[in-house]
Amino acid sequence: MTLSLLLGTVALGALSALAMTRGPTDEELVRRFNDGDREAFSELVRRYQDRIFTLCLRWMRDRSVAEEVAQDVFVAVYKALPRFRGEAKFSTWIFRVATNHCKNRRLYRQRRHADQHEPLEGTPRDDGPSRQLPSDNPGTDRGAHRSEAEKLLQDALDTLDESHRTIIVLRDIEDLPYEEIADILDLAKGTVKSRLHRARAQLARSLSRTIDKDDVFE
């Protein structure tokens, strides 16, 4: 009896310590923000800035544009938060807002560039020659190698259509589970799986056309 009481106390203590270490949940922060605590929003920005920026970067590929879009996302979230009723997870909701922003901005930019008869910067050419990455051997510039790999990856992502790119970014870059991706994109889980499979296969084909695998994946 005494032992179980002791164990219970220890478990409770451990749980509260864990909760204190982890800090407030997103939903708690949203509630605090809606109660007038601006610092709670600041914490949400801190918590999601890297992930939202990454998503925007993979969509827009240009860092300055990605930053601009990511900022717009947070401003939109700030304005819309009072109407967020917690029916979905906050992370699901913010990724949905970000995905929509990226789609719209990209379409806008594509249209604008199409009007000017200029290609979007960095748009890969389908008929371009295969590229060799800088060597990753000791003595060479590893940063340059990574940068080139990132560029080729980005080029490959750009060859995907919108739905495939979205799903790859959410799953393989943002590391979100199938269920959450299904919620964000309003798709059935089975559709997420099959679409992800097709997207990855297409990405793999695209990468294999442009990258010398032995060079990149060693």
Add this chain to the structure above:
Amino acid sequence: MDSFFARNRLSAYLDGALSDAEAAEVSEAIEHDPELRAEFEALQHALDLLRREGPAEAPAGFHARVMEQVRDEPMPGGVVVQLRRVFTRVPVEALALVAAAAVVMVVIGGKPDPTDEALQPAADLQLPMAKSGAPADDARGGTRQAAAPAAPPPPQTAAPYGGAYDEPVADAAASSRPAGQKKLVAAPPTEPMQAEWETQPQAGNLAEEGPRRKADMAVPFGYRMSVSDANTLYAMGKLAERYQGSIKDSAGRSLKARALSPDDDFAQLMVVVPKASEGAMHGDLAAMGGQPTVPPPDSPMFSAEYAVFFVEVRYAP
């Protein structure tokens, strides 16, 4: 498991999302089919590269810049939220009682007299601005967002981005309004301009108007957006309806929402909502990807009791 089924499960296999039995079968198929193995390896390489790149870091100062941008925005956690909470705590029975009492009062009091001077639309439209004295000639577009009043709680969940709507909604608010309600001061302003402004001279550029006229008029906000959703106009109509507003065409006439298409890929419309919903509307348009812009100087004029958003929508599927 044959190669066809295994091929379709490669992605889930890489994610560890298959049952043990299925995973074992896929593994065996990979082992025995060189073509499948090559495909598996290509997928694995692609995923390795994606995951090796990992998440990027937001640029230095990003957090501070975001906080700076929202610094002057109204704090949503103020009076609005408190009111909403109070409202949601009121039992449904009490609301039903109030509604019943209102019906009884209308029945006892009879129909409102349309000749009653206090209920005349023109007086209704001009009085509030004369009292408030809000400047009508401050900066247009997004720069005025900072001064936007806090939005009242919407009657339903506001998704950050409207989905598809399968029926036109532009005139839904008007069609559901009982006859005669338009002239009631207490009723929400659902039809902000037509009858009222037809008697006014056609307004041109705001800068050319006299001082009293300017004070009576809403300064429109401009937004432009590129959308992939063919039903965006329906979503706009629904959004306006949520705030007891409506959508208009660029001439100020009621707009019947339509589906956009590659052959009909551009639309100009005005979303007209009560002034109290101005802040919320900014948020919703921004959430739909709207970018602030300067509205055309000759856009139709509306009473300053309304917030007017001139929106250019470009459809890009």
